[in-house]
Amino acid sequence: MLENRDIALEKAVLIGLITREQDEVKAKEYMDELEFLTFTAGGEVLKRFTQKMDMPNPKTFIGSGKMQDVQEFIKDNDIGTAIFDDELSPAQERNISKILNCKVLDRTNLILDIFAQRAQTSYARTQVELAQCEYLLPRLKGMWTHLERQKGGIGMRGPGETEIETDRRIVRDKIALLKAKIKTIDKQMAVQRGNRGQMVRVALVGYTNVGKSTLMNVISKSEVFAENKLFATLDTTVRKVVVQNLPFLLSDTVGFIRKLPTQLVESFKSTLDEVREADLLLHVVDISHPNFEEHIDSVNTILDEIGSSDKPIIKVFNKIDAYKPEPFDETDLTIERNKSNYSLDEWKRTWMAKIGNNALFISALNKQNLEDFKKRVYTEVRKIHITRFPYNHFLYPDYENME
Missing domain, CATH: 3.40.50.300 (P-loop containing nucleotide triphosphate hydrolases)
Known part of the structure; x- marks a missing residue:
């Protein structure tokens, strides 16, 4: 069944919630879909973790006890990726990464990765790249943790912040460029559609x-x-x-x-x-x-x-x-x-x-x-x-x- 069985699949765990809006049946179905998404992206799910909560924990998405269970399983089984069923905020993503010490993805990130793999034409690649840049922009801060000790004083205007601002400007410029490119291609495609009579x-x-x-x-x-x-x-x-x-x-x-x-x-x-x-x-x-x-x-x-x-x-x-x-x-x-x-x-x-x-x-x-x-x-x-x-x-x- 696995067409890529000769390629080593990336080991992953899935994490989801059972809430008032999402009962056990619906949560299981979403997790089934998330597992299929993981397989499509080239991953192998070793375990699923679900927790009943009224709403996601604003800091770590799941509770501290469940997070410890996930942490132990990841460490014992040499897991490289933890995938969450809902979109994580930039703060949640940073906090979870520090605790689990592995790659942390949410459903959005996983779908973006599949789209990046599947995009064949220049147009599709441009659309995916635009979506990735828009997803990345608010999360840039977490990518500069190696500069934490170099932060400045009260306003934290140290080299780290300068680096982040430089990157934000680069990503914003890239977004503007990609939107302009898509606009141009859209016009060309509109002409093609018009030519079909x-x-x-x-x-x-x-x-x-x-x-x-x-x-x-x-x-x-x-x-x-x-x-x-x-x-x-x-x-x-x-x-x-x-x-x-x-x-x-x-x-x-x-x-x-x-x-x-x-x-x-x-x-x-x-x-x-x-x-x-x-x-x-x-x-x-x-x-x-x-x-x-x-x-x-x-x-x-x-x-x-x-x-x-x-x-x-x-x-x-x-x-x-x-x-x-x-x-x-x-x-x-x-x-x-x-x-x-x-x-x-x-x-x-x-x-x-x-x-x-x-x-x-x-x-x-x-x-x-x-x-x-x-x-x-x-x-x-x-x-x-x-x-x-x-x-x-x-x-x-x-x-x-x-x-």
């Missing part, structure tokens, strides 16, 4: 690792990189697709995730212009994931943020081949009937029934129900196309009436 544009959106790239490959017969890892695709890929002689443009966009770092949302908003300018959205959902409903909510939130929630949307429930409900025996009164043991047919009778023919159930990997998928997309694209080119309607007959 009035073809109907369809965009694949969804949570990370739901199978958007696999579906793109199947529909467009192209080779877009796809694998079972988070954020396999960062760069937007656009392909011309023809279904029953009706052409349209299909774009594959970066996947969304809960607790997505603010810096990344900001720097990647321009990438999501493909979504903003799309005529039709195909919201791909991994129905085999136990919390796919939360994933839908996360995607809807981001679509709302970028002003795209009012577009025509078809929900594509992917990975039906991997969907396995928990066993349920009606005669066993100890087993409670809930969503975890719904069959696919039962799911279709829930809120999904209200979506009607805008809910499709497929397996992109096994090519199950792809004909139904193509018919539905064709019908929707045709509807948009003939409003744009009314004199062309006779060229594209109704798919439903075709042999």
Whole structure:
């Protein structure tokens, strides 16, 4: 399963909280996702630590007793990295680093690292670099602990502070430079989008690792990189697709995730212009994931943020081949009937029934129900196309009436 099994994985521990807002079930799910993120980044999780608290400790995120447990485990097992499930403040990061004496990362830092690994084009690399610089700026102070003894008097205007201010200026200048570069590339991309003419544009959106790239490959017969890892695709890929002689443009966009770092949302908003300018959205959902409903909510939130929630949307429930409900025996009164043991047919009778023919159930990997998928997309694209080119309607007959 591990494609990089010959490469030594970095040993890590995960640390998370159970709070009023985040119960035990949700905390476990976030930690599962954090472990998958760690694996994607090239790490191996040896242990998870969770603690029940009303709110994070402002100094060390977790309590002193739990911190001691983490410290002992790290020392005994030669752990190089401690990863926290929420974003740490600069002060928390500094305090924890001093106690644990190892590399300390938070969820934001981990996601930024994965994005840096996955960025292939100059545009994606520039966006990631901008997000990294914005994340780094308030944390510069912690990088100058080796100059602590050289601090000045009352105002601490010693060499250390001078060094920090110099670095802050360098990072601010870098941010301004990167923003200008992104602005230039955005203009170029806007021209490219304009040059595509009035073809109907369809965009694949969804949570990370739901199978958007696999579906793109199947529909467009192209080779877009796809694998079972988070954020396999960062760069937007656009392909011309023809279904029953009706052409349209299909774009594959970066996947969304809960607790997505603010810096990344900001720097990647321009990438999501493909979504903003799309005529039709195909919201791909991994129905085999136990919390796919939360994933839908996360995607809807981001679509709302970028002003795209009012577009025509078809929900594509992917990975039906991997969907396995928990066993349920009606005669066993100890087993409670809930969503975890719904069959696919039962799911279709829930809120999904209200979506009607805008809910499709497929397996992109096994090519199950792809004909139904193509018919539905064709019908929707045709509807948009003939409003744009009314004199062309006779060229594209109704798919439903075709042999």
